[in-house]
Amino acid sequence: MLLAAPRGYCAGVDRAVVAVEKALDHYGAPVYVRKEIVHNKHVVETLAARGAVFVEETDEVPEGARVVFSAHGVSPAVRASAVERSLQTIDATCPLVTKVHKEAVRFASDDFDILLIGHDGHEEVEGTAGEAPDHIQVVNSPAEVDRVVVRDPEKVVWLSQTTLSVDETMETVRRLREKFPSLQDPPSDDICYATQNRQVAVKKLAPSCDLVVVVGSANSSNSVRLVEVALDAGATASYRIDRAAEMDPAWLDGVRTVGVTSGASVPEILVRDVLDTLAAHGFDTVEEVRTATEDLMFSLPRELRADLKAAGAAPARGGRRSLTVEPV
Numbered sequence: 001m002l003l004a005a006p007r008g009y010c011a012g013v014d015r016a017v018v019a020v021e022k023a024l025d026h027y028g029a030p031v032y033v034r035k036e037i038v039h040n041k042h043v044v045e046t047l048a049a050r051g052a053v054f055v056e057e058t059d060e061v062p063e064g065a066r067v068v069f070s071a072h073g074v075s076p077a078v079r080a081s082a083v084e085r086s087l088q089t090i091d092a093t094c095p096l097v098t099k100v101h102k103e104a105v106r107f108a109s110d111d112f113d114i115l116l117i118g119h120d121g122h123e124e125v126e127g128t129a130g131e132a133p134d135h136i137q138v139v140n141s142p143a144e145v146d147r148v149v150v151r152d153p154e155k156v157v158w159l160s161q162t163t164l165s166v167d168e169t170m171e172t173v174r175r176l177r178e179k180f181p182s183l184q185d186p187p188s189d190d191i192c193y194a195t196q197n198r199q200v201a202v203k204k205l206a207p208s209c210d211l212v213v214v215v216g217s218a219n220s221s222n223s224v225r226l227v228e229v230a231l232d233a234g235a236t237a238s239y240r241i242d243r244a245a246e247m248d249p250a251w252l253d254g255v256r257t258v259g260v261t262s263g264a265s266v267p268e269i270l271v272r273d274v275l276d277t278l279a280a281h282g283f284d285t286v287e288e289v290r291t292a293t294e295d296l297m298f299s300l301p302r303e304l305r306a307d308l309k310a311a312g313a314a315p316a317r318g319g320r321r322s323l324t325v326e327p328v
């Protein structure tokens with residue numbers, strides 16, 4: 001078994017999950033959360049069991065109650081609606097998503113046409129596009145470049161969702177630049193470090209694998225991308241599963257080497273279960289394939305930090321909980 005590293009929780013997910021846990025500890029249940037705090041079924045079910053109430057929109061939150069905004073970010077319209085309802089907000093938007101929001105605001109104020117590469121309907125894309133709806137159009141894939149129309153081809157910039165396939169995004173950018181040679185790049189990478197690191201690791205192990213198992217939920221963009229990247233990089237087969245019980249033993253027929261990785265919203269305990277299941281099928285030799293070491297951590301959301309500090313219980317940061325699985 002080849003086990004990708006890095007895998008699992010990124011700094012933004014860790015911070016968002018810890019924020020809900022601390023909010024439940026400090027304020028007590030219920031704590032409302034707009035959308036899934038991170039795209040992982042197990043995490044959402046675990047927090048719901050502790051008293052988090054997940055809602056789709058702020059108008060489902062009782063007036064004056066406390067609501068956490070998810071790691072994927074929200075548009076200004078959502079913030080305004082929370083103010084209107086006198087909600088007490090805790091903003092768990094990942095700082096790397098906030099960075100993209102700020103880029104959008106800045107380019108829109110300079111009157112650029114902004115081509116946001118990302119998946120229509122994804123919460124992060126809705127949030128970013130909502131910062132400047134008159135200036136932003138979403139480009140879902142390289143194939144969509146043909147339909148893109150801008151006001152001034154000399155004033156065009158591309159930005160992107162943080163969790164895309166690096167290679168596919170670069171292909172979209174290449175085609176956009178063919179069409180708009182003056183296309184500006186974002187000031188820094190929008191696809192975040194965690195997405196990139198997990199793709200690099202899976203690319204390294206995939207060519208040696210007959211099967212790559214990706215642990216992650218169906219609505220987790222970066223997890224779904226890991227399956228695509230594994231296949232593109234040469235894995236014979238690759239499947240995404242939420243948990244070990246979803247593994248089909250038939251996938252292992254004739255397989256000599258299995259790769260395992262997990263998306264940025266996946267707790268390590270779910271990977272452990274997959275390793276145990278594979279070990280029970282004879283895949284009991286684990287070699288870690290590490291391509292980077294991550295130590296980034298983010299401070300908890302400001303509003304929560306302030307309340308915890310006032311109560312004399314302020315942790316400076318979210319705590320990493322990814323367990324290290326030692327190679328044997």
Ligand code: SF4
Nearest residue numbers: 010012013094162192
């Ligand atoms: S995947 Fe990247 S952008 Fe998304 S929460 Fe994690 S660090 Fe932030």
